[in-house]
Amino acid sequence: MKYGFVLPFGDARMAADLARQAEEAGWDGFFVWEPVWGVDAWVQLAAAAMTTSRIRLGTMLTPLPWVRPWKLAGEAAAVDNLSGGRVILSVGLGANDTGAGRFGAVTDRKTKAELLDEGLDILEGLWKGQPFAYEGKHYRLEPTDFNLPPPPVQQPRIPVWVVGVWPRMKSMRRALRWDGLLPARMDEEGNVAAARTDDVREAKAWVDANRPPGEPFDIVVDGETPGDDPAAAATVREWADAGATWWVETRWMAQRDEAGFEAVRARIRQGPPRED
Numbered sequence: 001m002k003y004g005f006v007l008p009f010g011d012a013r014m015a016a017d018l019a020r021q022a023e024e025a026g027w028d029g030f031f032v033w034e035p036v037w038g039v040d041a042w043v044q045l046a047a048a049a050m051t052t053s054r055i056r057l058g059t060m061l062t063p064l065p066w067v068r069p070w071k072l073a074g075e076a077a078a079v080d081n082l083s084g085g086r087v088i089l090s091v092g093l094g095a096n097d098t099g100a101g102r103f104g105a106v107t108d109r110k111t112k113a114e115l116l117d118e119g120l121d122i123l124e125g126l127w128k129g130q131p132f133a134y135e136g137k138h139y140r141l142e143p144t145d146f147n148l149p150p151p152p153v154q155q156p157r158i159p160v161w162v163v164g165v166w167p168r169m170k171s172m173r174r175a176l177r178w179d180g181l182l183p184a185r186m187d188e189e190g191n192v193a194a195a196r197t198d199d200v201r202e203a204k205a206w207v208d209a210n211r212p213p214g215e216p217f218d219i220v221v222d223g224e225t226p227g228d229d230p231a232a233a234a235t236v237r238e239w240a241d242a243g244a245t246w247w248v249e250t251r252w253m254a255q256r257d258e259a260g261f262e263a264v265r266a267r268i269r270q271g272p273p274r275e276d
Helices: 012-025 041-050 069-083 109-128 169-176 197-210 232-242 258-270
Strands: 002-007 029-032 056-059 087-092 160-166 180-186 192-194 218-223 246-249
Touching: 002 012, 002 258, 012 029, 012 041, 012 258, 029 041, 029 087, 029 246, 041 056, 041 069, 069 087, 069 109, 087 109, 087 180, 109 160, 109 169, 160 169, 160 197, 169 180, 169 197, 180 197, 197 218, 197 232, 232 246
Parallel strands: 002 029, 002 246, 029 056, 056 087, 087 160, 160 180, 180 218, 218 246
Antiparallel strands: 180 192
């Protein structure tokens, strides 16, 4: 099991400082969220790359239907080069309740799914290099030789984690094509909800049955643990036993003030909920 921490708020200076502290405290990953309007995630990750040398750096997550995939490809590759190959990209449809619709972003779920699929294709194609052309329902790209950026350090691509809703097979097959699953579930009313350990266990069995043996594939779960309680490791162990490979610590409800910042920093310094 690996352990990451999501910065719930802050700017690039805060990201640089807390990523360094997270690395020193033994966390394996440091993540920021990518808003439609807000502090730029890739500026934060670039700052974090300058103060760290080991910890993985990524988004949790990027609403790919709401960003230009060619811009994202360049940003992720730039930080991957800056960090020496430490980027992880997490993508999903994007939650409509974040206010994206106020900026004209697409909110129809079917259209967002189409944009997500096409965006993933474009990311991979651009990271492989030119010439690359693409013809989709929403995007059309032609090969270019103008001011080409360097490819990512990580090859054949930057690892991509994708939200998959169990047991919706279209959603799960999308995640299966990439490098990791951010599991959710469909509840009895047809709504997307947080995954449970049983959902992760079932999804893991399905992944194992449908991917070539030995290919690495992460299953990433998140939640909160008290850093001063040894029993927290047992909570995470239940997810590991179900098949999860990453635990990502969240503090989404932390107050956006100095007291909230100190609480986030204190939890980072306490380190991940590893078993002794």
